[in-house]
Amino acid sequence: MGRLAARRQNDQLSVSGRSALLLAATVVALLLVCLNATAATAQSRGEALADYQVVNGHYFTQAGGDPDGDAGFRITDENGVNFASEFERLGGVEALGYPISRRFEWDGFTTQATQQAVLQWQPQANRAALINLLDAFADAGLDSWLAQHAQVPPRHVPHDEAGLIFDEVVAARLSYLDGYPALRRVYFAAPDHLERYGLPAAPIADFGSVRVLRTQRAVLQEWRVWTDDTHPGQVTVLDAGTLAVEAGLIPAEATMALPASRTLARLPSSPPVRVEDTLLATLRAVVERARSAVVKLTDGRTGAGSGVLYDPSGLIYTNYHVVYPLVRSRFQLHAELADGRTFPVRVLAGDDWTDIAVLKIEGDNLPTIPIGDSRSVQPGDWILAIGYTPLLPGIPSAKAGQVDSMAGSIQIRDNYPQTGMIEADLFLSPGDSGGPLVNLRGELIGLNAAIRVTRRGRSLTSFSIPLARVQQIAAQLLSPEGLPRPQIGVEIRNMSRGLAAETGHGISYGVYVRSVLPNSPAQAAGLPVGSVIISMAGQRVDNLRVLRQLIMQYEVGDEVEIVVALPTGEQQSLTVRLGPRAALT
Numbered sequence: 001m002g003r004l005a006a007r008r009q010n011d012q013l014s015v016s017g018r019s020a021l022l023l024a025a026t027v028v029a030l031l032l033v034c035l036n037a038t039a040a041t042a043q044s045r046g047e048a049l050a051d052y053q054v055v056n057g058h059y060f061t062q063a064g065g066d067p068d069g070d071a072g073f074r075i076t077d078e079n080g081v082n083f084a085s086e087f088e089r090l091g092g093v094e095a096l097g098y099p100i101s102r103r104f105e106w107d108g109f110t111t112q113a114t115q116q117a118v119l120q121w122q123p124q125a126n127r128a129a130l131i132n133l134l135d136a137f138a139d140a141g142l143d144s145w146l147a148q149h150a151q152v153p154p155r156h157v158p159h160d161e162a163g164l165i166f167d168e169v170v171a172a173r174l175s176y177l178d179g180y181p182a183l184r185r186v187y188f189a190a191p192d193h194l195e196r197y198g199l200p201a202a203p204i205a206d207f208g209s210v211r212v213l214r215t216q217r218a219v220l221q222e223w224r225v226w227t228d229d230t231h232p233g234q235v236t237v238l239d240a241g242t243l244a245v246e247a248g249l250i251p252a253e254a255t256m257a258l259p260a261s262r263t264l265a266r267l268p269s270s271p272p273v274r275v276e277d278t279l280l281a282t283l284r285a286v287v288e289r290a291r292s293a294v295v296k297l298t299d300g301r302t303g304a305g306s307g308v309l310y311d312p313s314g315l316i317y318t319n320y321h322v323v324y325p326l327v328r329s330r331f332q333l334h335a336e337l338a339d340g341r342t343f344p345v346r347v348l349a350g351d352d353w354t355d356i357a358v359l360k361i362e363g364d365n366l367p368t369i370p371i372g373d374s375r376s377v378q379p380g381d382w383i384l385a386i387g388y389t390p391l392l393p394g395i396p397s398a399k400a401g402q403v404d405s406m407a408g409s410i411q412i413r414d415n416y417p418q419t420g421m422i423e424a425d426l427f428l429s430p431g432d433s434g435g436p437l438v439n440l441r442g443e444l445i446g447l448n449a450a451i452r453v454t455r456r457g458r459s460l461t462s463f464s465i466p467l468a469r470v471q472q473i474a475a476q477l478l479s480p481e482g483l484p485r486p487q488i489g490v491e492i493r494n495m496s497r498g499l500a501a502e503t504g505h506g507i508s509y510g511v512y513v514r515s516v517l518p519n520s521p522a523q524a525a526g527l528p529v530g531s532v533i534i535s536m537a538g539q540r541v542d543n544l545r546v547l548r549q550l551i552m553q554y555e556v557g558d559e560v561e562i563v564v565a566l567p568t569g570e571q572q573s574l575t576v577r578l579g580p581r582a583a584l585t
Contacts, residue, residue: 049391052427053266055273055400056280057084063098063115063242064257070393071257073099078277081110081121086128090119095196100241104254106131113250115239117217132198132216133240133249142247149246150238152219153205153212173199176213180204182222183213186235261394264384266401267427267460273400279382286384286442287398292338293369294396294435296388297322297345297359299331306387306396306435307335307359309368310444314343316359317470318434319449320350321415323357335361336388338395349477353416353485353552355449355465356473357434369436372443374466377422379403385426385448385462387435396435401426401462410450410463416548418463422446426462437464446470484556486578488527489520494543495532503530504567509542510534513564525576527564534571535563556580 048069051060057076064072077084081103090096097115104111110121111131118131137146138155146152161169177184183204190196198216205212209227213220219238223230230236244250264283266273275283297318298304305322309315316335326333333345343361350357377383385399401424408423422437428451437446446464453460476483490513493499497508505512510532516522533541536550537560554560559577566572 052268055264101254260392261397264400291396292367296336308436314361322434387432389431391429421463428462484580487581489517489522531564
């Protein structure tokens with residue numbers, strides 16, 4: 001009995017405890033995405049999410065039967081059946097447990113099972129009703145099975161109800177609770193106890209260690225002994241829906257969990273989003289067509305990101321920040337396709353100013369994505385981001401949302417600032433960087449690059465590079481002339497109070513020069529190692545972020561005045577002729 005009875009502790013304390021743990025897990029997952037910062041690339045690591053919002057509903061992995069949490073069940077409002085809304089109206093997870101099936105047909109009605117109940121859509125009433133599940137066990141001749149597996153008494157009404165009106169039947173059945181205050185309290189605690197539990201279907205049975213109340217839809221247990229998960233006086237509600245699965249009342253095909261990557265994900269804490277069935281079908285169809293061209297970029301050791309095949313010759317667009325750390329790794333960079341094929345990757349070019357890189361793989365019958373026009377994108381348009389993320393493991397997963405602006409601006413840590421970005425409410429997450437942004441025609445319109453988090457992780461804004469810019473930069477990168485970017489030729493780090501004390505400087509702002517590269521503009525200008533860059537072209541340099549904002553205003557060959565502070569407290573002015581940086585290969 002203990003195995004099934006302890007699956008769900010439904011008293012107030014245990015429900016509150018589980019809810020707190022779930023909230024904490026969600027917050028931790030979001031912090032992993034955001035690196036505890038207001039802005040981040042979508043390239044950080046994380047663990048699979050237990051549950052989150054999807055378009056028209058919610059998705060849960062807690063009862064999906066996968067120990068890694070990679071598969072579960074969504075509960076949605078679609079095709080005229082509003083199970084997600086009704087699930088919440090009836091008390092959600094706290095009252096019904098987690099979904100444990102997909103939609104299926106039962107007696108001609110659309111049905112979905114949760115751990116504790118089975119919802120059935122009633123078209124005439126335009127709402128869901130809970131099936132008399134325990135009565136269904138009896139009608140199927142499974143009372144002896146229930147008694148053996150869960151110590152549930154058989155259905156039995158000890159008095160004749162013939163000729164009684166409904167109110168009299170209710171009063172007679174509720175009298176079974178007389179003398180059992182704990183069971184009575186939990187039964188009547190439900191906002192509508194008749195809708196939630198139905199009427200008692202047998203007198204309370206005493207099994208010594210536990211007293212059991214069988215109703216039409218549920219089994220309530222009052223414990224009289226200590227177990228691993230219960231204590232005397234505690235009342236729990238048996239997972240009747242789970243029992244129905246084990247007894248074969250629920251079709252086996254309906255209990256096959258859905259991989260997380262097959263959902264249209266939204267931010268876990270975001271408000272519910274409802275769309276028409278036609279749009280929902282379009283979103284799902286677009287993802288199925290587009291995901292074959294999305295590749296996972298990894299060296300198998302140090303990290304992974306996404307890219308998109310845009311040319312049948314094997315050309316791939318991705319982000320510079322995805323490729324750069326993988327290129328520096330001593331392991332071979334590979335592209336993994338959704339069909340299971342893996343190819344070694346050759347990096348053709350990359351540009352950290354615009355966060356764009358172009359790669360190449362060699363193979364036959366490579367899938368590609370249709371090319372769209374990012375200049376036609378408007379605020380309010382529905383879009384999809386597709387990528388490989390450990391938060392939604394498996395095949396490339398999709399995140400659905402709407403465009404907020406075509407003029408988004410963001411600067412990640414000390415990287416180069418990005419402007420003119422496609423700003424949206426997409427739930428970009430670890431590994432999505434470099435993946436495609438897709439319109440409702442399934443066309444590529446951008447590359448997903450970054451996120452900004454506000455309100456303690458409860459609001460997320462995504463930033464994607466418009467395809468027109470990607471194409472322009474890629475064409476320059478692949479041209480014979482390349483795309484020269486200016487550099488000073490130093491290894492640097494932000495100055496801080498700790499570094500000032502360590503190096504003997506009397507200032508705690510600016511950019512500390514750790515080393516000067518050989519044959520660089522800095523070496524030619526005599527820029528001292530150990531100095532601090534505090535000004536460029538007459539503008540104060542507070543940190544590396546500001547320095548990069550300033551250097552973007554110049555081209556290779558330009559001369560610029562740089563002022564550095566020395567450990568002695570003196571300042572030195574130098575003229576540096578900016579030189580080209582080496583290409584990313």
